[in-house]
Amino acid sequence: MSIIQINNLCKNYGKLQAINNLSIELNSGQIVGLVGPNGSGKSSLLRILGAFDMAYSGEVLINGLKPGLESRKIVSYLSDKPYISESLRAEQMIKLYSDFFSDFNQEKAFNMLELFKLKPEQKLKEMSKGMGDKIQVLLTMSRDAKIYLLDEPISGVDPASRKIILRSMIEGFSEDALMIVSTHLLNDIENIIDSVLFLDSGQIKIKGSTDDLREQYGKSINELFEQIFQ
Amino acid sequence: MFSKLYKYQVKELWSVARYFYLGMIGAIILSLLITATRIPGIVLFFNALSILSFILCGVTVGIFTIVYDYQNQQGKRSYFFRSIPARESAILSSRMAYYFTYYFVTVLFIVIGLAIFLILDNAVKMGVSFQIIFNIVKGFVLRTKIIGLLFILIIYAAIQHMVSMMFAITIGSEAKFKRLGIGGPVLVYFLHYIVMQIITLISMLFIPIAIRLPENFDSGFKFQIVFESMMSEISRLLSNKSHDIKIFGIGFIFITFITWIIMLIWIYKSSKNKISLN
Amino acid sequence: MSYKFDESQPIYLQLIEIFKTNIANGTWQAGEKIDSVRNLALSFAVNPNTVQRALVELENIGLAYSQRTTGRFVTQNQVLITNLKHEMAEHKTRDFVSQMQAIDIEQKEILDLVQRCLNSEDN
Known part of the structure; x- marks a missing residue:
């Protein structure tokens, strides 16, 4: 059974249709790139999978259950906005996460802190924008979750930090997990994703393994993306 | 999970609220010092100023209590708070405990502070010493009935606020109010406020339980509970059989309890099944 | 890296x-x-x-x-590794030769070129 099953999912914001009759199954053990232009429904889809938005129609099953308490136990979600109190120190945030998430791996978190060259006693508000983003990636990836949902983890981040964030994604990913990464910066992540979902107007336009698509079209996923959407 | 959630919410607000509580204590101390100078003009002016800043600090804490809850439920910290795998009952009860803690502490602070200001003010006017003031306060506190009643009123107000705010924030953030933004909770607040007022008024008038007010208060606060509705008293008044309304309907108290319970169940269900973050 | x-x-x-x-x-x-x-x-x-x-x-x-x-x-298995080396060398040489032929370089010229490149690397 697929860890994520979506059948005929629709999501409206008033008259605007963000997701339009979308159906897909996703298995564990892969990193999936969720790409599409702004407003194509990427964030809406991730929010629904993360149990942050229950106002949708259609069927969404995570490990066989509707998004809710049970799915929150196995889903680690990274929002595209900052969402952690700025007055906390890095080590306090790690403590906070391990208080609330039983699958939080403190050792992993402190290792990544070192990788990111961040000090445990540093406060979020004393960090630059890129560092704040890194901390959130760190906290999200330090959970030994079954599903990771990362909404635009590398946008608005300088190239050096981008590299480290990608690194921590590879490091945090385990073989029995599913990771979904939404982005419009395909260039940077195309080497680390197994398969890709092209979303357009709330529908899946192309899906497939990245290596197969490269072979089939003879171009990079990024070029393919540009060809389709321009 | 309840205690972790509760501690998290209380600590978050405490990092801001403590400064306002300090401000309140500061205002009282300032007022005490100024009163000690016994220069009438200055005392009056600065006491008015410190009462104003004192109340402002208290009100600010009250507002921050709501703002922080909103941020946890809908605002910038919601993607953390709502990702916590906690039972809805733990989330709801921790929110209640959080609100209750801050409202109770703040209202208590304000009441005690105002009492001090009032006594100081009178003391200055009458020119009495602090020893006498202290005795007056002691005498006042010892009248436990009044203190008890005050206490109940504070708790009542705290619960009322807590339920109203949670209701407005949670229901006002459902997907159907999404395009109103922060206007959603505000709209729900006013709607529920109007409905509550109507329900209160109706239950006050028509439920046949009331207290009969004494003819005068010379003999102290002595109430008698009667099983009549205010409406019957009013109709008697209208048909000139009586000259005055002497009973006060208290049926609304029970109805208020029931509405609180209904609203809490409503909040629980909405928060469990209809959450829709921005 | x-x-x-x-x-x-x-x-x-x-x-x-x-x-x-x-x-x-x-x-x-x-x-x-x-x-x-x-x-x-x-x-x-x-x-x-x-x-x-x-x-x-x-x-x-x-x-x-x-x-x-x-x-x-x-x-x-050293044999496998040696074979691999030869295979890769042959493959790359083929690529090289076909690229030379694509720009119409004659056989003798190719050999001269290779010789010259090797010599210049020795120095």
Whole structure:
């Protein structure tokens, strides 16, 4: 059974249709790139999978259950906005996460802190924008979750930090997990994703393994993306 | 999970609220010092100023209590708070405990502070010493009935606020109010406020339980509970059989309890099944 | 270490080429333990599954073998490694020759060119 099953999912914001009759199954053990232009429904889809938005129609099953308490136990979600109190120190945030998430791996978190060259006693508000983003990636990836949902983890981040964030994604990913990464910066992540979902107007336009698509079209996923959407 | 959630919410607000509580204590101390100078003009002016800043600090804490809850439920910290795998009952009860803690502490602070200001003010006017003031306060506190009643009123107000705010924030953030933004909770607040007022008024008038007010208060606060509705008293008044309304309907108290319970169940269900973050 | 891939080609094929080169030039010695999938993925900044796929391919052609508990090793069969070297050399030479022919260089000229390049490298 697929860890994520979506059948005929629709999501409206008033008259605007963000997701339009979308159906897909996703298995564990892969990193999936969720790409599409702004407003194509990427964030809406991730929010629904993360149990942050229950106002949708259609069927969404995570490990066989509707998004809710049970799915929150196995889903680690990274929002595209900052969402952690700025007055906390890095080590306090790690403590906070391990208080609330039983699958939080403190050792992993402190290792990544070192990788990111961040000090445990540093406060979020004393960090630059890129560092704040890194901390959130760190906290999200330090959970030994079954599903990771990362909404635009590398946008608005300088190239050096981008590299480290990608690194921590590879490091945090385990073989029995599913990771979904939404982005419009395909260039940077195309080497680390197994398969890709092209979303357009709330529908899946192309899906497939990245290596197969490269072979089939003879171009990079990024070029393919540009060809389709321009 | 309840205690972790509760501690998290209380600590978050405490990092801001403590400064306002300090401000309140500061205002009282300032007022005490100024009163000690016994220069009438200055005392009056600065006491008015410190009462104003004192109340402002208290009100600010009250507002921050709501703002922080909103941020946890809908605002910038919601993607953390709502990702916590906690039972809805733990989330709801921790929110209640959080609100209750801050409202109770703040209202208590304000009441005690105002009492001090009032006594100081009178003391200055009458020119009495602090020893006498202290005795007056002691005498006042010892009248436990009044203190008890005050206490109940504070708790009542705290619960009322807590339920109203949670209701407005949670229901006002459902997907159907999404395009109103922060206007959603505000709209729900006013709607529920109007409905509550109507329900209160109706239950006050028509439920046949009331207290009969004494003819005068010379003999102290002595109430008698009667099983009549205010409406019957009013109709008697209208048909000139009586000259005055002497009973006060208290049926609304029970109805208020029931509405609180209904609203809490409503909040629980909405928060469990209809959450829709921005 | 960061590696620039040709993104119009499947990554796992390019990884196989890199691994083969490592074995051919002795960066990975015969019988040596190969780094873990995760570490390789980190150092090439690619998906762990892609690394896995490339390594399995390497096993299929006999250049590597797995031991259940201790991990994955480079083959100890020197013949295979020598063959690999020759195969790669031949392959690259063919590519070179066909590129020369594409710009209409004659056989003698090609040989001269190669000789000259080798000489200049000696100096």
